[in-house]
Amino acid sequence: MVFRLLYDSLSDSICLYCINTIVFCLFVLESLNGFTPRMNISHVQNGVYRTIGHMMSTIIVQGGEPPALLSPLVVDYLLTGRVFQLNVTPDDVADMELREALKKVDQALTTDELEQAVECCDSWRYQIEGLPNPVSMDNKDAFVQNAILFHVLIQRQSCYDQLVEGLKYYEVLPLLKERPCLRVLLDMPKEPSDVTAHVVVTLLKPNYSVLGSNRRPREELMVVKFREFLDCVQEKELGEHLNTRNLTEAEKAFMLTLNPGHILAFATGSSKVPAIGFFPSPKLTFVHDDTKHLPIAHTCSNELQIFNRKNLADDSEFDYNFLVALMNESTFSAV
Template sequence: MAQLFTYNVAEFVPFYMEEDDALQEAIQRSLQEDDGPDVDILRSSEMLTAEEIQGRLAAHSDRVITPGKRHINISRASVWTTALQAFKRPSFAEGCDMLSVTFASDEHAEDAADLGGPRREFFRLLVKAILQDSGAFEGTPNGCMPRLNILHLQNGVYKIIGRMMSTIIVQGGEPPAFLSPSVVDYIVHGDILQLRVTPDDISDFVIRENLNKVLHATSHDELEEAISSCDWRFQMEGLPAQVTMDNRDAFVRNAVLYHTVLRRQSCIDQLTDGLSHYGVLKLVRENPSMCVLLQKGQENDLTAAAVSGIMKPSYSVPGSNRRRLEELLVVKFREFLNCVENKNLRETFDEGRKITVEEEDFLGALSPGHILAYATGSSRVPAIGFRPSPKLVFVHDGGKNLPVAHTCANELLLFVNTKMIAANDEFNYHFLTALMNGAVFSTI
C-alpha cells in the first residue's frame, strides 16, 4: 500500500496525496519541461552586497529586539542540552529581548554581566552544537540536510533550532550558514518542483555515487550498469521502470528530490516555522540575497590580514613617543598573526625557550580566527557586524605582559613596555600563554 503523507506538503501536493502520485507528478513535470524554469528568474529580485546585507540586517535587528534581557545559563561542556532546555520553554522562546548569557560548569563559573562577549561566544558554540550534538542534521558535499528524526518531529526540535538560528542572526552571532542550497531554496521559495538539486545533496554515499554514475553515463551499456546498482529505486513508487538516456536526467532529479527534500519535508517545514521568529523568514524571502545567512558557501579560514583589518589600533596622538612604541607593538602583533597563519610561530621562539607538550599541541591548532575569538567571542564577523567595532587598546605599563581580552567591548589590550617591544620572543610567547589561558573562550 502506498504511504500517505500525514502533513501538509505546502505548494507541492494536496493534503493526504499518496507519495507515488506526488513522485509521478514530479516526473511528468520534469519530462514536460526541457530544462525547467530558469533558476535566476526565481531570484530576480534586487541583489545586495555584503555591506548592504549587513546594514539591512542591523536595521531589522534594531526594530525587532525588544527592551529587556532574557537570562540564559549555559554549560560549555553541554551547550546543546542546556540551550535546548532554555529555548523550548514557551515563555523564553516567545520573547524578543536580548539574551544575557552566563556560562557555568563544574570547572568554571562566571557571573559577570553579559555586555555582548559571552553572547557572541555562546552563539558560536551553539552552531557547533546544533551540527554535532543535536542529531538533527547530516552532512552532504553541498551542505547540511535535516536528518529525519521522528522524536525530534514530535518534540518540535526542528522548530526550536529554527528559533535558535533566527536569534543567532538577529542578535549578533556568526551566520549559521550551513544548510545545503536545496534546503534554502525550499525555505525561500516553497516549491519542491523548482529546487536546485544534484546528487551531491544526498548524504548517503552509496545512493549519491549510484546517481552520479547514472547522470554521467556516456552510453547505453554504462547506463544499464549504473541503473543495476540502484536497487533502492524499487522502494520508490512512481519512478520509471525503464531508464533511458532520454529520461535519465528526470530519473536522477526526482530520485534526488525524494532522498533530500520530499522524505524529510516535515523536518524542513518545522525548521522554516522556527525561522519566522524575529521576522527572519520574511526578511530572507523578501531579500533572497540574504540566503548567505543560511546557505553553506565556500569556507575560507579567516586570514591574518583579515584579522588585522578588523582589529583597528587605538593609537595615541601622532608624533608622540607613546605613538612610536604603539606602532612597534602593532608590527609585532601583525607578525604574530602571520606566523600563526603560516604555522611557523614555533620557529620564532628562542633556542632556550622550553615548550610543553600542551603548548606544542595548541600551536598546531592555532589559527587567526582564534585571536579574533579571544578578543570578541566570535571567530568570524557576525551577521550584523561587530558592535562596537573591535580595536587594539594600548596600556603603557611596565609590569604587565599578557594581552587581555574584553570581549564585551571587543577590545584586545596590549601592554606597552620595553619587554614587549624587544627584539626577542617575549611578545609571541606571552601572547601564546594568554591564548592558552583563555582556551575555553577561543576554541573554534
Template structure:
C-alpha cells in the same frame, strides 16, 4: 545585507533581558531546555549568557552582556549540526535527518528559533545548510528546488546516482540503474524504464526525494521556527540574505591582513613617547598574526622546551583563535561586529600577556619595552599562552 539585518534586529528585539545558564560540557541539552519552552520563545529580549563551568558543581562564571553571548552562539551552531541528531552532512552542506522522535517533539521548530535568535542577536551566521535546503526554505516550493547527488548524505546512494548521471552508453546506464533497484521502485514518479533521454530526470527526482521530500515535514517545522523574530519573511523578501544560511562553496579564510585592519588601535596623544611604544607593540601584533598564518611560531620557539600540551595547541593554532579570544565569535557575525573591534594598550601591566574583553570586542596589549627586543620571542610566547589558556578558545 548586514545593514538590513541590523535594522530588523532593532525593530524586533525588545528592551529586556533573558538570563540563561549554559554548560560548555553539554551546550545542546542546556540550550534546548530554554528554547523549547513556549514561555521563553514568547519573549524577544536579548540573552544574557553565563556558562556553568561544571554540570555537577554548577559554578557560574561572571555574567557578561556581549562576548559570552557570541561565544554561546558559536558553540550552539556547532551543537545544532553535530550534537542534535537533526542533521546529516553532505558534500554540499547539511540536510535535515528524518528523526520521527524529533518531529513529534518539535525539535526542528526549536532549531529554527535558535537559528533566528543567533542571527538577530549578533551571532555568526549558521551558514551550514545545503543550497537546495535553503532554496526550499526561501520558496516553500519543492518544484523550485534543484537537488543534486552531492546533496545526498548516504555515500553509497550518492555514488549510485552519480553513476547514472555520468553514464555515456546504454550499457553503462543499464548497469548503473540496476544498482538502484533496491530502492527506485519505492519512489513514485521516477522514469521507468530509464534511458539516455530520461536519466537526468531520474537523477534529479531521486535526489529531490532523498534530500527534500523524505524529510519535508522536518523542513516545514524548521521553516516555522525561522518565523521567530520575523526572520523568514525578511529572508523571503531579500533572497540574497540566503548567504547567512547556505554552506559556502569556498570558505572565506581569515587573513592576517584582515585581522590587523579589523582592530582599531587606541593610541595615546600624538608625538608622545608612549605612543611610539604603542606603535611598536602594534607592529609586533601584526608580526604575530603573520607568524600564526605562516605556521612559523614553531621555528620562533625553537629555543624553548615546549610541553606536550603546548605542542598540541601549536599544531592547531590559527587566526580564528585570535578572533575567538577577542570577540567570542569565530567569524564576523551576521549583522557585523557591534561594537567595532578595537585594540587598547595597557601601561604598567605586571604581566606581558594580552587580555580581552569580549563584551567590547577589545584586545588589550601590555606595553613593555622589554618585549621590543627583535631577538626575543617573549611577545609571541605570551600571546600564544594567552590563547592557549583562554576558555573561549577551547
C-alpha cells in the same frame, strides 16, 4: 528541552556564536554543496528544529556570525516551499556512498554501465515508491533527480518545516523572501572568504594610553608584535618563529590550521565580520601586569587584552603565549 532552556537563558548575542557552532555540529550533515539537517524523529517530536530556526533568526537580527552553512538546495526549499521545481545534483547528497552511486547512474553512457550503476542503488531504491523502474537511458535523469529530492528534502521535510517556523521569528524569513540577495546569510559560500591579517588589524583598534605616558611606548611595541604575529599566522611562518621551542604534537597540528579568523573569533566570538558590523567596535587594550602573560578576550565587549611587559624583548615568547591562548579558546570559536 535542553536546547529550549539553553536558548531561553541567552542574554546577549555573543552566547549565540557558541550556539551557532553547537547546532551545526549536532544537527547537520555535510554535502559537497553545504550542510543539510540530520533527521532525528525525537528532535522533530520535541520541536528542536523550530528552536534552532529561532536561534538562527536571533543570530541574524542581533548581527552575529550568520549561519551561512546550508546547502543552496536547502535554502531554496526554506524560501520557496517548493520541492519538485528545484535544480539538484548528486553533490547535494550528504551520504558519500549514496552520492557516488547516484553519480554513476547520472554519468552512465551505455546500458551496461547503467545496469551496473543501478545495482549499487538496489539497497534503497525499491523502498521509494514512484521512482522509475526499470531504469533506462531515457528515464535515468528522472531517477537521479527524484532520488536526490527524496533523500535530501522529502525525507527531512518535517525538519525543514520546523526551521521555517523558527526563521519566522523577528520577521527574518519574510525579509529573506523579499530580498533574495540576503540569502547569503544562510547559503554555504561557494568560495571561502577568509579574514585576512589586515582586516583583523583594522578592526582591533588599539586603546593607547595618552601621549607622553611611560606606558605608551610599551603599548606601541606590543601592537607591532601583535601585527607581526598576525602576519606570521597568515603566511604560515609561525612554526619558523617557534622552531627553538619544544612544541607538543597538538601545538604543531594547531599551527597548521591557524588563520587570522581564529584571532578575530578569539576577540569577538565571530570568525567573520557580521553584515552590519560589530557592536560594540572591537578594540585592543593593554594591562600592565608583570604577573600575567597570556592574552585574554572579553567577547561580550569585543575586547582583546594583552598582558605583555616581561616578554617584549622576546618574539618567541610573545608568539607562543598567543598560540597557547588561541588553543585554549579554539573550541569556543566558530572557525
